[in-house]
Amino acid sequence: xxxxxxxxxxxxxxxxxxxxxxxxxxxxxxxxxxxxxxxxxxxxxxxxxxxxxxxxxxxxxxxxxxxxxxxxxxxxxxxxxxxxxxxxxxxxxxxxxxxxxxxxxxxxxxxxxxxxxxxxxxxxxxxxxxxxxxxxxxxxxxxxxxxxxxxxxxxxxxxxxxxxxxxxxxxxxxxxxxxxxxxxxxxxxxxxxxxxxxxxxxxxxxxxxxxxxxxxxxxxxxxxxxxxxxxxxxxxx
Amino acid sequence: xxxxxxxxxxxxxxxxxxxxxxxxxxxxxxxxxxxxxxxxxxxxxxxxxxxxxxxxxxxxxxxxxxxxxxxxxxxxxxxxxxxxxxxxxxxxxxxxxxxxxxxxxxxxxxxxxxxxxxxxxxxxxxxxxxxxxxxxxxxxxxxxxxxxxxxxxxxxxxxxxxxxxxxxxxxxxxxxxxxxxxxxxxxxxxxxxxxxxxxxxxxxxxxxxxxxxxxxxxxxxxxxxxxxxxxxxxxxx
Numbered sequence: 001x002x003x004x005x006x007x008x009x010x011x012x013x014x015x016x017x018x019x020x021x022x023x024x025x026x027x028x029x030x031x032x033x034x035x036x037x038x039x040x041x042x043x044x045x046x047x048x049x050x051x052x053x054x055x056x057x058x059x060x061x062x063x064x065x066x067x068x069x070x071x072x073x074x075x076x077x078x079x080x081x082x083x084x085x086x087x088x089x090x091x092x093x094x095x096x097x098x099x100x101x102x103x104x105x106x107x108x109x110x111x112x113x114x115x116x117x118x119x120x121x122x123x124x125x126x127x128x129x130x131x132x133x134x135x136x137x138x139x140x141x142x143x144x145x146x147x148x149x150x151x152x153x154x155x156x157x158x159x160x161x162x163x164x165x166x167x168x169x170x171x172x173x174x175x176x177x178x179x180x181x182x183x184x185x186x187x188x189x190x191x192x193x194x195x196x197x198x199x200x201x202x203x204x205x206x207x208x209x210x211x212x213x214x215x216x217x218x219x220x221x222x223x224x225x226x227x228x229x230x231x232x233x234x235x236x237x
Numbered sequence: 238x239x240x241x242x243x244x245x246x247x248x249x250x251x252x253x254x255x256x257x258x259x260x261x262x263x264x265x266x267x268x269x270x271x272x273x274x275x276x277x278x279x280x281x282x283x284x285x286x287x288x289x290x291x292x293x294x295x296x297x298x299x300x301x302x303x304x305x306x307x308x309x310x311x312x313x314x315x316x317x318x319x320x321x322x323x324x325x326x327x328x329x330x331x332x333x334x335x336x337x338x339x340x341x342x343x344x345x346x347x348x349x350x351x352x353x354x355x356x357x358x359x360x361x362x363x364x365x366x367x368x369x370x371x372x373x374x375x376x377x378x379x380x381x382x383x384x385x386x387x388x389x390x391x392x393x394x395x396x397x398x399x400x401x402x403x404x405x406x407x408x409x410x411x412x413x414x415x416x417x418x419x420x421x422x423x424x425x426x427x428x429x430x431x432x433x434x435x436x437x438x439x440x441x442x443x444x445x446x447x448x449x450x451x452x453x454x455x456x457x458x459x460x461x462x463x464x465x466x467x468x469x470x471x472x473x474x
Contacts, residue, residue, distance in 0.1 A: 002459045074457040097464045140458040184421050184472075218471075220311040221377040222239045227334050227467055234455075234468035235421075 001027050003049065003141040004042045004064070005134055011044070017052075019062040028054070028062055042066065043143035049073060073143045077237050078189045080105040080165055084196035085114045085150075086225045088121040092132050094226045099136025099146055101233050107149045107165075109157055113198040119152060154204060162211055165191045171213030174232055175205055176222065178215030182235050190236065194229055238264050240286065240378040241279045241301070242371055248281070254289075256299040265291070265299055279303065280380035286310060310380045314474050315426045317342040317402055321433035322351045322387075323462045325358040329369050331463045336373025336383055338470050344386045344402075346394055350435040356389060391441060399448055402428045408450030411469055412442055413459065415452030419472050427473065431466055 004024065010017040019025060028034040034054055042064060043049040050069030054062060085108045086094055098106065110119070122128060129148050137143060151157045165171070169189030174182065176199060193200075193208055200208075209215060218231060241261065247254040256262060265271040271291055279301060280286040287306035291299060322345045323331055335343065347356070359365060366385050374380060388394045402408070406426030411419065413436060430437075430445055437445075446452060455468060 096461075100458060100460055100464055101468070102458060139461055142458065221337060221339060221379065223337055224333075224376055227337055230464055230467040231338070231471035234471040 001031070001138045002041065003138055003143070004040055004052075005137055005143060006042055006044050006064075008045070015066050015068075017042070017064045019064070020060065025057070025059075025062055028057060034062075040064070041141065042069070043073065043137075043141070044069065046144050049141065049143060074102065074141065076104045076144065077102040077233060078169070078187070079103055079233070079237065080107065080168065080191045081229070081233075082107045082109055082165070082191060082193045083225075083229065084109050084111040084194065084200070085118050086196065087115070087118060088123040090224070090226050091118075091121075091123050092128075094229055095129065095132035095148075096136040096139070097226060097230050098233065099133050099142075100140040101230065102140070102142070103233065104144060104146045106146050107151055107157075107161065109154065110152045111154050111196055111204055112201045113196045124150065154207075158207055158211070162208075166212055171208065171211070172236070173200070173205060173208045173213045173215045174218060174228065175200055175215055176217055178217045180214070180216045182216045182218050182232060184235055186236055192232065192236065194225065194232065197225060238268070238375045239278065240375055240380070241277055241289075242374055242380060243279055243281050243301075245282070252303050252305075254279070254301045256301070257297065262294070262296075262299055265294060271299075277301065278378065279306070280310065280374075280378070281306065283381050286378065286380060311339065311378065313341045313381065314339040314470060315406070315424070316340055316470070316474065317344065317405065317428045318466070318470075319344045319346055319402070319428060319430045320462075320466065321346055321348040321431065321437070322355050323433065324352070324355060325360040327461070327463050328355075328358075328360050329365075331466055332366065332369035332385075333373040333376070334463060334467050335470065336370050336379075337377040338467065339377070339379065340470065341381060341383045343383050344388055344394075344398065346391065347389045348391050348433055348441055349438045350433045361387065391444075395444055395448070399445075403449055408445065408448070409473070410437070410442060410445045410450045410452045411455060411465065412437055412452055413454055415454045417451070417453045419453045419455050419469060421472055423473055429469060429473065431462065431469065434462060 006017050012018050036054055038054045039051050042052045048069040049071040052064040052066035055065050056063040081103050169191050171191045173193040243254050249255050275291045276288050279289040285306035286308040289301040289303035292302050293300040318340050406428050408428045410430040
């Protein structure tokens, strides 16, 4: 936890906040070994970052006080990530990785090789997704919550979402066997498509390419989704 | 498991092998839903890759037969990774990620901010490390086992290991606040240093820079070690 992310309900008065959740109280006590009087990095959700004084650390709450917050959050990546829904445990870690890396727009998509049971996972509950996004922000000292959209049908995605997405930026489909390697250090608005374990099926790739996306690959190695997502984002941006 | 990695004791005759471990038998049954007669990708440890026929799948063993193996493993990354020992669960996943990405030389190093208790973890047992390396190779369809060296003292590392490492390639220290960003797409022999959670201490960075390493950073975001390792390797190579 490199930043304490304050949600509106934490802020009690101008320049004062209270934390009540045991996860963060325990982290302050056990990892930070924090004491009243310590200076901590805080940020308001979707807002600015700065330093606060810990004015109390009790069993059921912590109190923070600050004069002003002036530092903007770190820059976001210019990408909309369209990710075939990974298995629940991998989803949790992947959401944390990509949030820490600065992704702000995420679509979780059904494709042929996504197991249908994954859509029933409790990891897809709004509060669970929120929790993983917060962990990613706390890690990277960021405050801006990503938006996560669930699209449970690939055809519906093609018809209802893809055209407006591709109006925003260049579509890139990461898929083994494509002719071109993943480009490096591009600085343009991108819609990045990453398939499930086992990959997109050919028909899905064809649909994306026909809609104007470009294919690319990360080399001969087959990577787990969570490794591939980080590797692709780091190479592209 | 995108490749069945055969160790010498699996090979019973020329072109024949037996598997007895329940992990892989279960994976063949439940994930691959394999049947006798199926064709599977196999590779000999540190050797070639090819196709084999599954000739039996019994509760206590699987039998494989092949004519010849001719495909070389995918290229390795030109890097020696020197990683401050991460916490045990992160170590396990990090070993899998970096092995899948093609790292073949790994040094796990003690630094000031590595908790001493991590060195007592069962995850550092040779058999546990081997298991994570094998999972990375199976994932990436590789056969070449990385070497893992444990160095429990930073001063001993500086005196006994660093000079010969830096004779092999360019030293790069990933550390927040360094002047230069991480270079992209370099194709040269590199020794990559990555600190622990909380980072190297200044003295450690100074020692590495004095020895001829160059510092670099990945940007303003603070990443977990496992995310940072993948991001750095993907950007560098």
